[in-house]
Amino acid sequence: MTSRESPRVSQPVPRPLWRRALGPRLRAAGLALPLVAFVSVTFLGPMLSLLTKSFYDPEVADALPGTMAALRDWDGQGTPSDEAFAAVAREFVAARTERTLGRTANRVNRVASGMRSVIMGSSREMVEAGAAAEAAGAATDGAFWRETMISIDSRWGGPEPWRALEAAGQRLTARHYLKALDFERGPDGGYVRAPEVWRIYVPLFWRTFLVSLGVTLLCLVIGYPVAHMIANSPPKRANVLLLLVLLPFWTSLLVRTTSWIVLLQNQGIVNDFLVAIGLIGDDGRIAMIYNMTGTFIAMTHVLLPFLVLPLYSVMRAIPPAYMNAAVSLGATPFQALRRVYWPQTLPGVGAGCLLTFILAIGYYITPALVGGQSGQLISNMIAYHVQTSLNWGLAAALAALLLGGVTLLYVVYDRLVGIDRIGLG
Amino acid sequence: MRSSGAIVLCVVLVAGCRLAADPPPGSASGSDADGRSITAVSYGGSYARAVVRGYHESFTEATGVRVDLADFQGGLAQVRAQVEAGAVHWDVVDVSVAEAVSGCDEGVLELIDPSILPAGPGGELPEDDFLPEMNTECGVGNLLFSSIFAYNREVLTGPPPTRLADFFDLERFPGRRGVRRSPEAILEMALMADGVPKDRLYDVLSTPEGLERVFRKLDTIKDQVVWWDTSAQAPQLLADGEVLMTMAANGRIFNAQVLEGQPFVIVWDGQVLNRGQLAVVAGTPRLEDAMRFVQHAARAESMAGVGRYIAYSPARYSAERLIDRHFETGTEMWPHMPTNPANMKNYLMTDWRWWADHGDEMLERFTAWLAR
Numbered sequence: 001m002t003s004r005e006s007p008r009v010s011q012p013v014p015r016p017l018w019r020r021a022l023g024p025r026l027r028a029a030g031l032a033l034p035l036v037a038f039v040s041v042t043f044l045g046p047m048l049s050l051l052t053k054s055f056y057d058p059e060v061a062d063a064l065p066g067t068m069a070a071l072r073d074w075d076g077q078g079t080p081s082d083e084a085f086a087a088v089a090r091e092f093v094a095a096r097t098e099r100t101l102g103r104t105a106n107r108v109n110r111v112a113s114g115m116r117s118v119i120m121g122s123s124r125e126m127v128e129a130g131a132a133a134e135a136a137g138a139a140t141d142g143a144f145w146r147e148t149m150i151s152i153d154s155r156w157g158g159p160e161p162w163r164a165l166e167a168a169g170q171r172l173t174a175r176h177y178l179k180a181l182d183f184e185r186g187p188d189g190g191y192v193r194a195p196e197v198w199r200i201y202v203p204l205f206w207r208t209f210l211v212s213l214g215v216t217l218l219c220l221v222i223g224y225p226v227a228h229m230i231a232n233s234p235p236k237r238a239n240v241l242l243l244l245v246l247l248p249f250w251t252s253l254l255v256r257t258t259s260w261i262v263l264l265q266n267q268g269i270v271n272d273f274l275v276a277i278g279l280i281g282d283d284g285r286i287a288m289i290y291n292m293t294g295t296f297i298a299m300t301h302v303l304l305p306f307l308v309l310p311l312y313s314v315m316r317a318i319p320p321a322y323m324n325a326a327v328s329l330g331a332t333p334f335q336a337l338r339r340v341y342w343p344q345t346l347p348g349v350g351a352g353c354l355l356t357f358i359l360a361i362g363y364y365i366t367p368a369l370v371g372g373q374s375g376q377l378i379s380n381m382i383a384y385h386v387q388t389s390l391n392w393g394l395a396a397a398l399a400a401l402l403l404g405g406v407t408l409l410y411v412v413y414d415r416l417v418g419i420d421r422i423g424l425g
Numbered sequence: 426m427r428s429s430g431a432i433v434l435c436v437v438l439v440a441g442c443r444l445a446a447d448p449p450p451g452s453a454s455g456s457d458a459d460g461r462s463i464t465a466v467s468y469g470g471s472y473a474r475a476v477v478r479g480y481h482e483s484f485t486e487a488t489g490v491r492v493d494l495a496d497f498q499g500g501l502a503q504v505r506a507q508v509e510a511g512a513v514h515w516d517v518v519d520v521s522v523a524e525a526v527s528g529c530d531e532g533v534l535e536l537i538d539p540s541i542l543p544a545g546p547g548g549e550l551p552e553d554d555f556l557p558e559m560n561t562e563c564g565v566g567n568l569l570f571s572s573i574f575a576y577n578r579e580v581l582t583g584p585p586p587t588r589l590a591d592f593f594d595l596e597r598f599p600g601r602r603g604v605r606r607s608p609e610a611i612l613e614m615a616l617m618a619d620g621v622p623k624d625r626l627y628d629v630l631s632t633p634e635g636l637e638r639v640f641r642k643l644d645t646i647k648d649q650v651v652w653w654d655t656s657a658q659a660p661q662l663l664a665d666g667e668v669l670m671t672m673a674a675n676g677r678i679f680n681a682q683v684l685e686g687q688p689f690v691i692v693w694d695g696q697v698l699n700r701g702q703l704a705v706v707a708g709t710p711r712l713e714d715a716m717r718f719v720q721h722a723a724r725a726e727s728m729a730g731v732g733r734y735i736a737y738s739p740a741r742y743s744a745e746r747l748i749d750r751h752f753e754t755g756t757e758m759w760p761h762m763p764t765n766p767a768n769m770k771n772y773l774m775t776d777w778r779w780w781a782d783h784g785d786e787m788l789e790r791f792t793a794w795l796a797r
Binding site for chain 2: 096098101103116197198204266372373381388
């Protein structure tokens with residue numbers, strides 16, 4: 001900064017503005033530091049480390065280094081060299097004795113389903129065959145293992161298990177993303193669409209998208225009049241009504257969701273009532289829970305406040321005089337609503353819908369509890385892969401695709417409507 | 426930017442609410458200050474009560490080591506997760522033989538020295554006293570349980586189902602079916618009901634055509650199935666009339682019959698027997714106490730203790746002789762046991778070798794089938 005100082009000035013120079021502001025600024029930054037640290041440690045760090053798992057998967061490569069080296073020169077046709085057989089045998093037998101082979105087999109099985117039983121089944125016999133050959137003083141070289149392995153399981157005589165091993169040994173890989181988009185390894189090693197029975201993720205993404213859209217629209221249809229009523233009530237009544245909207249908000253999500261089970265189940269209150277008034281027969285009770293209907297109803301209920309609150313705060317700021325003016329100038333009430341009131345509430349509609357939609361697309365507990373099998377969403381699949389199958393690479397890929405999708409929607413919304421048009425009042 | 430700030434605030438609020446409603450798993454465990462303790466994990470509900478009375482209490486009495494009980498729904502997922510994360514807070518888990526063998530192959534369960542197995546009450550040697558194939562490298566047998574199907578006599582008032590095939594017969598028995606959300610036992614049941622002979626069942630299941638056949642059979646009841654996750658849900662679904670019949674663990678139905686007086690009936694035809702074991706999670710810091718616990722549970726008296734609370738057959742011949750009547754109600758236990766010859770006219774013994782090698786693949790395929 002010295003070059004900027006004027007040589008003509010003789011009296012003490014006031015410290016430059018940026019310097020005077022530095023102290024308070026640093027202090028302000030210092031105040032935000034705990035938050036920054038908290039967010040990086042508890043959110044950004046874990047998220048990045050999980051996302052890394054979606055394309056970086058070194059486990060098989062680390063577990064079977066010799067096999068991977070021997071497979072490097074293989075052209076993917078027929079069977080690999082005798083060295084590959086020897087390396088696989090050496091590493092399988094060693095891993096089997098150290099009790100680590102099961103984990104490796106699980107990882108290979110994710111590339112080609114069926115590989116776990118091939119590896120675990122043949123390795124059990126390979127340990128015995130190797131010990132027997134050594135006891136008899138016979139050579140346990142590549143040719144020996146080729147013959148032994150193919151006689152234990154004829155599949156080792158074809159290229160498939162070798163291709164699976166090779167693919168699972170790639171450290172940097174797109175296989176989790178391809179699987180998340182319902183592709184699988186084809187017979188020639190390239191990726192093709194998975195057969196019908198294995199295609200689950202793309203349909204689930206679609207289902208999640210459509211359910212979220214449906215729930216958002218349902219929330220809007222139900223929430224708009226409610227918000228309008230609250231915004232135009234006298235303060236005392238508005239407070240009571242607002243409390244009613246917020247009350248479920250303060251109740252545990254689990255309690256809210258399980259209450260729906262009590263209401264909607266086969267022998268539940270709603271069905272009992274419908275039977276009692278004779279609308280349906282006792283054997284014609286409607287299945288309203290453990291299916292898509294249950295997911296829809298419970299999610300709409302849980303997410304409704306997120307639409308009502310932004311709408312309410314925007315509507316409260318609209319002077320009633322506008323509507324009165326429109327009507328007194330000859331508009332019908334509907335025209336006044338459509339052309340005067342509705343456009344002014346658009347920022348609230350945008351904010352509420354975007355918030356509801358983004359929350360809905362990641363919903364997980366509610367569908368798990370009331371969705372049955374047909375009401376499960378993509379987040380339930382992510383949870384399944386995190387908690388049960390422990391296939392974190394695939395879970396990370398699914399999560400990354402979901403995150404990418406939401407970001408894309410946000411960008412599209414920004415382009416079409418403009419993000420600064422969002423308002424919470 | 427005020428608005429986006431508000432959105433962030435809302436999202437943070439919601440995330441906070443969810444976290445508050447969902448305490449992290451495994452927060453309660455470990456050893457306490459004034460005495461040693463171990464955590465034993467089991468299937469909850471009436472079975473958990475039986476093991477507490479059967480051998481948890483007597484173990485604490487004998488050793489002074491407290492036993493904390495945790496519930497799970499079976500499977501190795503959490504054990505794998507704990508071992509991989511290096512945060513082992515479970516010590517002893519209830520597993521099927523197939524799970525014990527898979528877990529052993531993966532190194533997530535400890536090897537158990539067979540010499541720790543105690544002799545029977547009359548000095549019977551463990552190697553003669555345990556039923557065949559009850560013990561493996563990482564698991565000590567404790568009981569035999571059975572997957573059966575059952576119905577509620579008050580709900581199903583017409584002619585009763587008597588054969589396994591009736592469970593899959595929606596024409597003669599229209600109504601919803603309860604099935605555990607797991608491929609175990611239901612795959613075998615579907616194939617048996619489809620007419621595959623028992624001795625060829627696992628060979629058929631190993632072929633792609635066999636798998637197609639199983640899921641085609643399951644497709645016929647899929648839209649009538651209510652899937653349950655915890656064993657205690659099965660009797661609940663029956664009692665509520667949510668399902669006409671349900672697959673269940675036989676002991677849970679027994680418990681509802683005897684303790685709650687529910688009018689449930691078990692159909693033993695085509696029952697799928699399985700062996701249950703105790704296993705020790707690899708790398709537990711409480712290894713010595715965990716092994717002593719497994720040793721204690723392997724006594725015939727411990728097994729008989731469980732068998733007097735819930736209708737699961739003990740893993741030792743000497744324990745069979747110690748079981749007579751239910752501890753609280755005085756009900757004769759043997760008519761309800763899965764290994765009673767009267768209940769074994771048509772049964773299948775689960776092939777644990779097959780499941781140890783194919784279990785994960787079946788779960789994957791089953792999950793894909795369910796999601797469609």
